[in-house]
Amino acid sequence: MKKIKIIIVTIFSLLLVPISVYAKTNQQVMQEENQTNAAKISERNGILLDVARCPLTKYEIEQVIAQMNPQRFSYLILHLNDDEHVTFQSKILGNVGAPNTLSTEDLQAITADARKHHIILIPDFDTPGHCEALLRLLNQHNPKLAREIRMDNQTLDYTNSQTVKFVKEIDGELSQACSDQKYTYLMMGGDEVAGSGTHSKALMNYFNQLNEYENHQGFRTVMWNDSITKHNDLSDKIAITYWAQGGANTASGLLRKYFSDRATVADLIHHPLINANEAHNYLNISDLSDPAFVADFIKQFNQDNPQNFNLINNQNWTNNPDSYQKEVATDGQLVCLWGGKNQGNNMEQLIQFIKELNIPLPSQSSQVSKVNSSSIESQSFSNSKIGSITG
Numbered sequence: 001m002k003k004i005k006i007i008i009v010t011i012f013s014l015l016l017v018p019i020s021v022y023a024k025t026n027q028q029v030m031q032e033e034n035q036t037n038a039a040k041i042s043e044r045n046g047i048l049l050d051v052a053r054c055p056l057t058k059y060e061i062e063q064v065i066a067q068m069n070p071q072r073f074s075y076l077i078l079h080l081n082d083d084e085h086v087t088f089q090s091k092i093l094g095n096v097g098a099p100n101t102l103s104t105e106d107l108q109a110i111t112a113d114a115r116k117h118h119i120i121l122i123p124d125f126d127t128p129g130h131c132e133a134l135l136r137l138l139n140q141h142n143p144k145l146a147r148e149i150r151m152d153n154q155t156l157d158y159t160n161s162q163t164v165k166f167v168k169e170i171d172g173e174l175s176q177a178c179s180d181q182k183y184t185y186l187m188m189g190g191d192e193v194a195g196s197g198t199h200s201k202a203l204m205n206y207f208n209q210l211n212e213y214e215n216h217q218g219f220r221t222v223m224w225n226d227s228i229t230k231h232n233d234l235s236d237k238i239a240i241t242y243w244a245q246g247g248a249n250t251a252s253g254l255l256r257k258y259f260s261d262r263a264t265v266a267d268l269i270h271h272p273l274i275n276a277n278e279a280h281n282y283l284n285i286s287d288l289s290d291p292a293f294v295a296d297f298i299k300q301f302n303q304d305n306p307q308n309f310n311l312i313n314n315q316n317w318t319n320n321p322d323s324y325q326k327e328v329a330t331d332g333q334l335v336c337l338w339g340g341k342n343q344g345n346n347m348e349q350l351i352q353f354i355k356e357l358n359i360p361l362p363s364q365s366s367q368v369s370k371v372n373s374s375s376i377e378s379q380s381f382s383n384s385k386i387g388s389i390t391g
Contacts (some may be wrong), residue, residue: 041120041185041222042239042272044074044332047354048124052082052133054285054339055100059348062113065121067351069358075120077187077222077334080174083132083154088123092169093134107177115181122222123174124358127167128156128188128206129227155194158206161283167215175217184219185239191224192247197261200229208235222274228263239272244310244319248278252317259312265325276334277310279321285339288349298356306333310355 004168049056056064065076065097080088089103097101102110107123114121121202133156139146149166151157162317165375175186180342188210196203210259215237225242228234245262246255277280280300287293307330311323335357339352 015311022207027216033349041075041330042274043330045072045358046075046077046122046274046332046334046338047073048079048276048334049337050079050082050337051102052079052085052087052339055087056347057086058102058106058110061110061349063351064354065110065114065117065119067354067358068117068119070118071271072358073119074332075122075185075243077122077124079124079126079338081089081124081126081134086133088125088138088174090170090173092141092166092173093137094234095137104177106171108180109172110180111180120183120185121178121181122185122363123178123185124168124187124190125167126187128158128163128203128282129154129189129191129193131156152194152359156200158193159199159202160358164209167210171210171214172217175214185222186214187222187237188214189223189239191243193227196227197229200227200232203227204232204234207238208233210237211235224260225268229261229262229350230267232263233270236270239274241267241274241276242268242309243276243282243336244278244321245312246310246319249271249317253310255317255319259314259317264311265309265323265328265337269327269383273328273330274332274334275306275309275328275330276336277308277321279310279319280304280308282336283340285337285350288346288353294356299358301333301335304333306330315374 012208044173047064047068049061051061053277085100086093086095088107089101091099111121128151135146135150135153135156136183138149139338145162145166149157149160149163151159156163158164171186171188175184178184179188188207190203190207193203207223212235214221220237220239222239225240226244226247228240229296242265245264246258246346249258255265281296283294287297305324307325307328308322309325310319310321312318313323313324315325337343
């Protein structure tokens with residue numbers, strides 16, 4: 001009888017080991033975070049989820065978060081609007097209660113769930129480009145304002161002070177909904193902006209104003225790289241998500257122009273830099289149905305050097321996604337999961353992808369440890385307006 005008891009106790013202890021080890025890992029992550037004032041997301045891996053073109057419910061997003069290993073990924077960006085759809089509810093836009101949208105309460109619950117899993121939740125309100133759906137909504141609710149802040153069918157007029165005021169108000173809604181976490185970020189957009197070369201100074205001023213506003217709310221900000229020119233006065237407090245110097249363009253004539261105009265990684269070295277290499281880190285959600293493609297993607301992600309950025313090659317005027325930038329001290333990358341127009345989703349495939357993506361190669365174990373114990377950004381912002389909820 002005594003031997004049976006010993007066997008039962010031994011088996012029970014073994015069953016508990018994985019749970020206690022994972023709990024200890026999370027506890028260690030939290031202890032490391034408690035020693036910092038802000039997480040340096042430019043040195044950590046993250047995932048962007050396009051819930052604008054591939055809407056997910058609160059429960060489905062929480063399923064994704066539950067699968068994210070905080071030792072491997074530290075933040076989740078929710079891409080909340082694009083030309084096809086606005087997936088967050090806003091009193092300003094008049095779409096409260098609209099189908100396939102996330103309410104303020106949903107975003108608050110998702111933020112709380114992310115915090116519980118030691119994941120930073122970052123709302124992405126993409127402006128001034130990719131705003132066709134936003135302008136359609138606003139035209140129904142406030143046609144006068146829609147006409148005033150419209151540059152074209154897809155772009156807000158970033159040269160107009162009324163546009164800045166309007167975007168600040170929506171940023172404020174999202175900031176408030178996602179504020180109950182230790183480290184707060186908001187992604188401002190900035191990719192594929194019409195007229196960005198001609199009106200570069202006005203566009204940088206637009207983002208500087210939004211950044212200053214968010215800093216006062218206790219938030220840091222992030223934006224895409226492709227609308228930033230070589231000579232700019234963009235605040236270096238803004239983190240830059242670098243997907244490609246040439247954007248999605250492949251024509252040699254355009255690449256020649258963008259090589260002269262657009263900022264390289266070296267030009268942005270004073271900003272926190274996030275590597276979102278379009279050639280290696282972008283995946284369409286529809287591709288998750290192809291196991292071979294997914295396996296190749298994960299293998300490439302695991303093997304790619306995070307210092308390989310997508311820059312223009314001025315020898316043959318092509319995009320070079322393996323341009324090694326030794327001056328960038330980063331271990332982090334951003335994996336972007338993009339949706340398509342009217343594209344559905346397969347949660348089983350998405351969850352399986354996140355599970356497989358969580359597993360680093362054996363040679364990367366030390367790198368993951370380094371990421372979780374990385375140093376922090378020295379900047380600090382006033383949290384007076386959000387007080388104790390940042391703790």
